[in-house]
Amino acid sequence: MTEATISTPDAEIAGDSVISIRNLQVEFPTQLGTVSALNGVSFDVPRGRVLGIVGESGCGKSVTARAILRIVERPGRIVSGDILFKPGRRKRGGAAATKPGRAGSAAPDSANGSVEGAGEVVELTALDPTGDRIRKIRGQEISMIFQEPMTSLNPVYPVGDQIQEAILLHQTPDRAEAHKRAVEMLRRVGMPNPERIAKSYPHQLSGGMRQRAMIAMALSCTPTLLIADEPTTALDVTTEAQILELMRELQEEFGMSIMFITHSMGVVAQLCDEVVVMYLGRVVERASVDDLFHDPKHPYTVSLLRSIPRIGVNRGIPLEVIKGSVPDPYSSVSGCPFHPRCPSAMKGLCDTVLPEETTIAGKPDHTVRCHLYPGSTPAQVASSGAGE
Amino acid sequence: MDDTLLEVTDLKKYFPIKQGFLKRTVGHVRAVDGVNLSVKRGETFAVVGESGCGKSTTGRTILRLEEPTGGEVVFQHSELGKINVETASAKVLRRIRPEMQIIFQDPFSSLDSRMTVGRIIAEPMIINNTLSGRALRDRIAELLTVVGLRPEHASRYPHAFSGGQRQRIGIARALALNPKLIVCDEPVSALDVSVQAQVLNLLEDLQDRFDLTYLFISHDLSVVEHIADRVAVMYVGQVVEVGTTDQLFYSPKMPYTEALLSSLPTPDPRKRTRPTLLMGDVPSPANPPSGCYFHTRCPYAQDICKQEAPPLRDIGDNHLAACHFSDELQLKGASRLSEVSATLAATPQSAAAPQPGGQDSAASTASAQEATK
Numbered sequence: 001m002t003e004a005t006i007s008t009p010d011a012e013i014a015g016d017s018v019i020s021i022r023n024l025q026v027e028f029p030t031q032l033g034t035v036s037a038l039n040g041v042s043f044d045v046p047r048g049r050v051l052g053i054v055g056e057s058g059c060g061k062s063v064t065a066r067a068i069l070r071i072v073e074r075p076g077r078i079v080s081g082d083i084l085f086k087p088g089r090r091k092r093g094g095a096a097a098t099k100p101g102r103a104g105s106a107a108p109d110s111a112n113g114s115v116e117g118a119g120e121v122v123e124l125t126a127l128d129p130t131g132d133r134i135r136k137i138r139g140q141e142i143s144m145i146f147q148e149p150m151t152s153l154n155p156v157y158p159v160g161d162q163i164q165e166a167i168l169l170h171q172t173p174d175r176a177e178a179h180k181r182a183v184e185m186l187r188r189v190g191m192p193n194p195e196r197i198a199k200s201y202p203h204q205l206s207g208g209m210r211q212r213a214m215i216a217m218a219l220s221c222t223p224t225l226l227i228a229d230e231p232t233t234a235l236d237v238t239t240e241a242q243i244l245e246l247m248r249e250l251q252e253e254f255g256m257s258i259m260f261i262t263h264s265m266g267v268v269a270q271l272c273d274e275v276v277v278m279y280l281g282r283v284v285e286r287a288s289v290d291d292l293f294h295d296p297k298h299p300y301t302v303s304l305l306r307s308i309p310r311i312g313v314n315r316g317i318p319l320e321v322i323k324g325s326v327p328d329p330y331s332s333v334s335g336c337p338f339h340p341r342c343p344s345a346m347k348g349l350c351d352t353v354l355p356e357e358t359t360i361a362g363k364p365d366h367t368v369r370c371h372l373y374p375g376s377t378p379a380q381v382a383s384s385g386a387g388e
Numbered sequence: 389m390d391d392t393l394l395e396v397t398d399l400k401k402y403f404p405i406k407q408g409f410l411k412r413t414v415g416h417v418r419a420v421d422g423v424n425l426s427v428k429r430g431e432t433f434a435v436v437g438e439s440g441c442g443k444s445t446t447g448r449t450i451l452r453l454e455e456p457t458g459g460e461v462v463f464q465h466s467e468l469g470k471i472n473v474e475t476a477s478a479k480v481l482r483r484i485r486p487e488m489q490i491i492f493q494d495p496f497s498s499l500d501s502r503m504t505v506g507r508i509i510a511e512p513m514i515i516n517n518t519l520s521g522r523a524l525r526d527r528i529a530e531l532l533t534v535v536g537l538r539p540e541h542a543s544r545y546p547h548a549f550s551g552g553q554r555q556r557i558g559i560a561r562a563l564a565l566n567p568k569l570i571v572c573d574e575p576v577s578a579l580d581v582s583v584q585a586q587v588l589n590l591l592e593d594l595q596d597r598f599d600l601t602y603l604f605i606s607h608d609l610s611v612v613e614h615i616a617d618r619v620a621v622m623y624v625g626q627v628v629e630v631g632t633t634d635q636l637f638y639s640p641k642m643p644y645t646e647a648l649l650s651s652l653p654t655p656d657p658r659k660r661t662r663p664t665l666l667m668g669d670v671p672s673p674a675n676p677p678s679g680c681y682f683h684t685r686c687p688y689a690q691d692i693c694k695q696e697a698p699p700l701r702d703i704g705d706n707h708l709a710a711c712h713f714s715d716e717l718q719l720k721g722a723s724r725l726s727e728v729s730a731t732l733a734a735t736p737q738s739a740a741a742p743q744p745g746g747q748d749s750a751a752s753t754a755s756a757q758e759a760t761k
């Protein structure tokens with residue numbers, strides 16, 4: 001396969017986004033049948049902001065993240081769709097500094113702040129997943145942190161050496177300089193004694209410290225985009241609070257974009273600027289964090305928000321529940337995939353016709369996929385009156 | 389008759405640390421280091437705290453699934469009266485076990501994958517010889533219905549069920565012998581929020597129907613605030629604060645509780661808070677610090693905290709706290725999310741589209757049946 005650089009004619013990067021995903025479909029052929037993990041996912045990751053991705057387990061959050069990095073596990077494959085990537089971190093206000101160890105390709109930018117390390121649009125789905133191009137992107141432009149830190153930490157090397165290697169590989173050939181930067185990075189993520197921690201092996205660190213070491217490694221290349229896949233799910237609230245605070249600080253300082261995958265509505269509310277809600281391999285709603293919590297539109301989003309225990313609100317009152325459970329991944333649901341569980345489902349429409357994504361009137365950044373909203377029912381169906 | 393079902397006094401469980409070729413004991417992990425708890429009949433008593441603080445070990449030692457290193461566990465048995473569980477003979481244990489059951493966190497590994505669901509639920513009844521034949525089958529069907537599954541599920545294997553359904557199977561098994569006390573060890577932590585709500589509602593429903601008392605172990609403070617009547621906070625093997633849910637959440641008297649509460653991410657973007665961050669890590673239970681175990685991270689620590697361990701004492705209204713300065717400190721409680729946005733109050737309905745021809749439009753309270761497909 002030849003490596004494409006410029007966006008393909010069938011998709012374009014939206015506005016000032018670092019990533020634009022369009023109609024992404026990913027399948028896993030298995031012995032029990034084909035699992036359609038992603039059924040046409042589309043969304044953008046805004047530059048210099050934090051995008052939250054929420055949804056119940058199995059809805060496709062991790063597969064989406066892995067597809068961006070082209071590390072979807074075998075035998076999974078991208079069937080169709082585009083993932084466009086445009087490098088560059090947004091500095092808020094401050095003067096643009098050049099990215100360390102790289103030729104200054106910073107392009108001046110319009111209104112608020114400047115973009116540094118900007119580059120050309122790359123079509124990630126067109127890259128060879130084992131090729132040089134994507135490997136360079138993984139090392140320098142897009143980093144990922146996982147729920148389980150041992151996925152990215154090697155148990156037989158001290159953590160400082162591992163961060164240092166990553167820096168040597170992509171940023172500077174100078175060992176002493178790389179070591180200095182590795183220790184500095186460990187200090188930045190709040191390690192109490194970075195010199196000593198640098199010499200520690202992963203098993204000598206607590207869960208929270210390992211998570212911080214992994215974040216230090218992911219950030220050592222000051223990426224354009226950090227993908228965090230449930231990085232705090234296994235941690236205590238106290239450690240989670242430390243890590244979230246750290247993410248906020250580093251995001252401000254480096255101006256990177258963060259795609260934060262979580263199933264905690266509390267974390268979303270506290271950290272994210274915008275939110276994508278996924279259900280069964282599709283995006284069902286996308287909104288600013290304020291709209292999502294205070295003006296949610298999709299029945300699934302509403303149900304999710306209602307089912308969480310809220311301090312001081314629903315003590316002693318039964319929690320709202322969503323009836324049933326997520327269908328198993330081998331079956332396919334006709335019409336709107338949420339209709340078997342939806343309290344607002346309309347017979348004859350929701351169970352047969354798949355709703356399209358539509359924009360909420362007066363809110364260009366708020367989209368939803370549900371027949372309750374004008375524009376979601378495909379035009380030919382709406383006009384033939386199938387909704388009656 | 390007093391209404392205390394379970395009284396735990398100075399409970400200790402130390403695990404030996406063995407090292408070297410000869411496996412000599414070089415020290416001890418003080419997983420549970422002098423725990424005091426008093427659980428009343430019919431209440432939900434929650435135990436919260438960070439990972440490794442000894443919550444599960446406390447639960448397991450109370451049930452004598454672990455042999456205690458020291459202390460007392462007194463259980464009020466319905467026929468035998470007060471029983472010292474920690475010294476009970478095997479014969480007495482067999483009598484009291486049916487009344488003290490446990491539900492585990494991980495619905496995936498706590499069920500034997502080679503047994504049918506019916507067999508899993510029948511197991512405790514077969515072991516205790518309570519029922520057999522037709523009566524046993526009827527009881528299994530009844531239990532499955534009670535937890536919101538269907539009688540015909542008895543012949544299936546656990547792998548055919550979702551996480552929430554497996555947790556229901558675990559609950560049915562725990563209910564089989566008509567228990568009085570159920571230790572719930574993180575029963576909803578492995579579940580998705582929507583399923584978590586179903587299981588929490590089921591647990592509350594069963595408590596009312598069968599007069600159950602729960603010792604509810606969890607690290608999730610919002611779940612605890614929702615379900616608990618009283619709460620104990622643990623830190624490095626010790627109980628550092630006990631109070632009613634209101635006392636503990638809205639007027640904490642121990643700095644560690646304050647820090648835990650402030651770390652809780654509030655599910656409202658209009659209420660963004662900066663938590664009181666705790667410095668450093670939880671001390672190792674193999675080598676706890678001197679004095680107050682929390683002094684290495686406490687923002688209010690004074691010299692005395694390094695030297696003297698504060699006892700757990702009643703600071704009024706049965707609110708217990710272990711801190712030298714409980715009376716002076718003005719600690720901050722959880723922020724109440726009193727108002728819920730209007731949209732969440734109503735079911736989404738279309739202005740343009742026809743009235744939802746909805747099936748059961750009341751997606752409200754978890755009638756257990758809703759969980760079955």
Ligand SMILES: Nc1ncnc2c1ncn2[C@@H]1O[C@H](COP(=O)(O)OP(=O)(O)OP(=O)(O)O)[C@@H](O)[C@H]1O
Nearest residue numbers: 403417419438439440441442443444445446607673
């Ligand atoms: N069998 C054992 N042998 C040695 N140490 C043990 C054993 N079981 C538990 N521990 C230790 O005892 C301490 C308390 O463990 P416990 O499992 O009770 O914690 P917990 O509060 O339930 O934590 P979590 O929230 O992670 O479930 C920990 O330091 C743990 O490593």
Ligand SMILES: Nc1ncnc2c1ncn2[C@@H]1O[C@H](COP(=O)(O)OP(=O)(O)O)[C@@H](O)[C@H]1O
Nearest residue numbers: 028035037057058059060061062063064073329
């Ligand atoms: N390696 C794999 N083999 C088969 N199916 C997979 C694999 N990885 C993920 N899937 C399926 O893809 C869907 C989405 O999974 P995932 O993205 O991991 O969900 P989550 O939203 O919990 O991160 C699920 O149905 C899952 O079962």
Ligand code: SF4
Nearest residue numbers: 336339342350370371
């Ligand atoms: S399209 Fe119909 S079934 Fe789907 S979410 Fe909207 S109302 Fe519910």
Ligand code: SF4
Nearest residue numbers: 680683686693711712
């Ligand atoms: S006794 Fe001292 S160190 Fe312990 S919680 Fe109170 S103030 Fe903090």
Ligand SMILES: [Mg+2]
Nearest residue numbers: 061062063229
């Ligand atoms: Mg995942």
Ligand SMILES: [Mg+2]
Nearest residue numbers: 443444445573
């Ligand atoms: Mg535990």
